[in-house]
Amino acid sequence: MIDRFRQGFLEEARELLSELETALLELDDRREDPEPIGRAFRALHTIKGSGAMFGFDNIAGFAHSLETVFDRLRKRELEATADLVRLALAAGDQIKTMLDAASGQGAPDETGCAGILEELRRLTGSGESGAAAAARPRPETAPAEAGAPVEWHVHFRPGPNVIVNGTNPLLLLREMRELGELQIQLDAGGIPPLAEMDPEKCYVAWDGVLKTTAGRDAIRDIFIFIEDDCELTIEPVAGNTPAASAAESKTAATAKAASAASSIRVSAEKLDQLVNLVGELVTVQARLTAVSTRRDDPDILAVSEEIARLTAELRENSMSMRMLPLRHTFERFRRLVHDLSADLHKQVELAIEGADTELDKTVIDQLSDPLVHLIRNSMDHGIETPAERAAAGKPPLATIRLAAMHSGAQVLIRVSDDGRGLNVAAIRARAIEQGLIDPAAALSESEVLALILAPGFSTARQVTDVSGRGVGMDVVRRSVEALRGSIEVQSKPGAGVTVTLRLPLTLAIIDGLLVRVGSTHFILPLANSRECVELTGEAVRQAHGNHLVNVRGETIPYIRLSEFFEMRTTAPEREQVMVVETEEGHYGLVVDEVLGNHQTVIKNLGRFYRDVPMVSGATILGNGTVALILDSDRLVQSAVHDISEKRRADHGKSRRKPGNQTSRKLTNPSQKKENRIHVT
Numbered sequence: 001m002i003d004r005f006r007q008g009f010l011e012e013a014r015e016l017l018s019e020l021e022t023a024l025l026e027l028d029d030r031r032e033d034p035e036p037i038g039r040a041f042r043a044l045h046t047i048k049g050s051g052a053m054f055g056f057d058n059i060a061g062f063a064h065s066l067e068t069v070f071d072r073l074r075k076r077e078l079e080a081t082a083d084l085v086r087l088a089l090a091a092g093d094q095i096k097t098m099l100d101a102a103s104g105q106g107a108p109d110e111t112g113c114a115g116i117l118e119e120l121r122r123l124t125g126s127g128e129s130g131a132a133a134a135a136r137p138r139p140e141t142a143p144a145e146a147g148a149p150v151e152w153h154v155h156f157r158p159g160p161n162v163i164v165n166g167t168n169p170l171l172l173l174r175e176m177r178e179l180g181e182l183q184i185q186l187d188a189g190g191i192p193p194l195a196e197m198d199p200e201k202c203y204v205a206w207d208g209v210l211k212t213t214a215g216r217d218a219i220r221d222i223f224i225f226i227e228d229d230c231e232l233t234i235e236p237v238a239g240n241t242p243a244a245s246a247a248e249s250k251t252a253a254t255a256k257a258a259s260a261a262s263s264i265r266v267s268a269e270k271l272d273q274l275v276n277l278v279g280e281l282v283t284v285q286a287r288l289t290a291v292s293t294r295r296d297d298p299d300i301l302a303v304s305e306e307i308a309r310l311t312a313e314l315r316e317n318s319m320s321m322r323m324l325p326l327r328h329t330f331e332r333f334r335r336l337v338h339d340l341s342a343d344l345h346k347q348v349e350l351a352i353e354g355a356d357t358e359l360d361k362t363v364i365d366q367l368s369d370p371l372v373h374l375i376r377n378s379m380d381h382g383i384e385t386p387a388e389r390a391a392a393g394k395p396p397l398a399t400i401r402l403a404a405m406h407s408g409a410q411v412l413i414r415v416s417d418d419g420r421g422l423n424v425a426a427i428r429a430r431a432i433e434q435g436l437i438d439p440a441a442a443l444s445e446s447e448v449l450a451l452i453l454a455p456g457f458s459t460a461r462q463v464t465d466v467s468g469r470g471v472g473m474d475v476v477r478r479s480v481e482a483l484r485g486s487i488e489v490q491s492k493p494g495a496g497v498t499v500t501l502r503l504p505l506t507l508a509i510i511d512g513l514l515v516r517v518g519s520t521h522f523i524l525p526l527a528n529s530r531e532c533v534e535l536t537g538e539a540v541r542q543a544h545g546n547h548l549v550n551v552r553g554e555t556i557p558y559i560r561l562s563e564f565f566e567m568r569t570t571a572p573e574r575e576q577v578m579v580v581e582t583e584e585g586h587y588g589l590v591v592d593e594v595l596g597n598h599q600t601v602i603k604n605l606g607r608f609y610r611d612v613p614m615v616s617g618a619t620i621l622g623n624g625t626v627a628l629i630l631d632s633d634r635l636v637q638s639a640v641h642d643i644s645e646k647r648r649a650d651h652g653k654s655r656r657k658p659g660n661q662t663s664r665k666l667t668n669p670s671q672k673k674e675n676r677i678h679v680t
Contacts, residue, residue, distance in 0.1 A: 156208075189205075517561050
């Protein structure tokens with residue numbers, strides 16, 4: 001049990017370090033604001049107290065020294081300076097290293113701790129030397145602060161489950177003794193007879209008088225972890241009687257505990273296992289529905305419908321458990337922008353929007369690297385120096401904006417800056433120089449901008465510590481495509497660049513449409529499916545061979561899946577056109593029949609289909625057969641690319657002189673032609 005609680009502390013401490021880092025970066029922007037100082041103090045105080053409880057004395061002692069500094073900042077005894085914030089950030093990094101060492105990842109760096117504490121002493125002008133502080137993990141007593149001491153009556157009755165939850169009340173009393181002179185008395189009146197006693201429960205309370213210069217809040221902070229689950233009264237000795245104070249405290253604590261929402265920490269592995277089991281249940285439920293429909297038994301059909309309802313609710317609840325807000329991921333990039341601003345001598349702030357937008361944890365875990373590359377590119381290539389911005393009539397402080405928003409069953413994440421923008425002519429020239437495009441190729445602006453996503457492409461002539469190796473944007477593209485997402489680049493000269501990542505909400509289960517072409521079934525994602533219309537033989541004849549259909553006055557091009565996948569089928573007299581919304585606009589996908597909605601459990605395909613981007617996975621149908629899940633966006637892009645290539649080839653043949661055997665380069669010769677699957 002102790003090992004489990006120690007592991008819980010390590011996880012919680014990493015979350016607290018993230019909060020500490022965010023508070024410090026806000027403090028760097030607002031030096032006089034007491035709010036980030038208080039947040040940093042509480043984070044350090046919690047790390048110190050929890051670390052001491054579970055035997056991490058080196059972490060507790062190091063955090064205690066930092067906590068003392070921030071307590072002085074709270075009392076306006078010190079001034080928050082840039083050097084102090086920088087040192088506190090380095091101290092947070094040091095605590096991360098100590099946590100890694102406690103987890104068995106590397107060895108603790110005691111020299112680093114001593115150096116930070118030594119510089120901390122120099123900056124604050126007080127305290128012992130770094131070597132001495134590092135050697136003394138946690139003091140038993142602390143000298144009284146300047147000022148007249150006050151006597152406080154402290155009544156403390158822990159909740160009965162305080163020990164089971166991993167808190168040692170004696171350590172809290174020891175920490176209270178550090179604030180001054182403490183006289184304490186045990187209240188054992190709540191201990192039951194031996195036969196009724198539970199050895200894991202706490203039945204005692206403590207009443208004490210603490211003489212200290214610290215205020216009420218400093219005493220209360222000691223009990224910050226368990227304040228909701230205990231009776232706690234802190235009153236001046238000359239004030240309220242202990243009995244009255246205890247009663248008031250008990251009433252307040254009970255009301256607070258009743259209103260607080262309970263939560264439980266569950267490992268990601270267990271949550272993934274639950275989602276996998278729910279996915280299997282969805283598949284079995286689909287088979288049950290198919291069987292009940294074939295047998296036409298009212299009793300079996302009623303049970304099948306009830307199970308389908310329960311399965312849908314279970315699926316929604318299990319998927320919501322994996323949905324996390326993007327705030328924690330976004331906030332981590334404040335430190336990256338802060339450090340790069342100092343390294344590149346630029347003034348940049350990070351603006352965050354839509355941080356409460358939720359996304360599947362599996363997607364979030366794979367999102368960090370692409371966003372790091374995008375921000376580093378903006379800092380190095382996009383944002384100008386203060387002098388350059390002043391010459392361009394811009395304020396010296398640049399802005400990188402990180403925004404998220406829902407769009408149907410997808411999430412849009414935009415990384416934008418107000419820098420110099422992309423030079424389309426320079427990108428084209430560099431692509432020709434690297435042999436990525438033919439000098440005679442006619443490309444639109446969006447196609448030229450998309451070249452920055454090509455492997456090895458970079459306009460930087462000099463490699464720096466930040467960028468220039470030509471791997472960043474390629475990493476972004478491959479990472480986003482691995483998440484079944486897409487990426488779009490927009491730029492305005494002199495006004496900045498916006499990169500939009502379009503990502504699915506989840507990678508496990510989606511709502512889809514089941515369609516049939518011949519005897520083969522496909523799944524189309526419901527998120528970008530708009531409507532279904534009929535395609536009659538007469539409509540095909542009126543189009544004179546063009547793949548166009550009129551949908552309420554809008555002419556929409558369509559792709560016949562049987563032709564695209566080279567299937568040997570006979571088209572029915574009345575086909576169905578599923579209108580989908582893609583990056584290329586509205587397109588129609590022609591199928592033989594639309595069978596209806598389908599809860600689709602996504603199964604990954606093997607290496608054979610790895611290079612077929614228009615297929616994003618597969619699912620098992622109720623009859624046990626496999627249906628491919630189509631990526632509407634990439635399917636349309638592939639079809640449009642094939643048509644464009646054919647037209648360019650035909651145009652090249654018509655202009656080629658007789659006897660000229662020079663072959664024409666493809667638009668992107670380094671890119672292999674996409675694999676095409678043949679469905680039989």
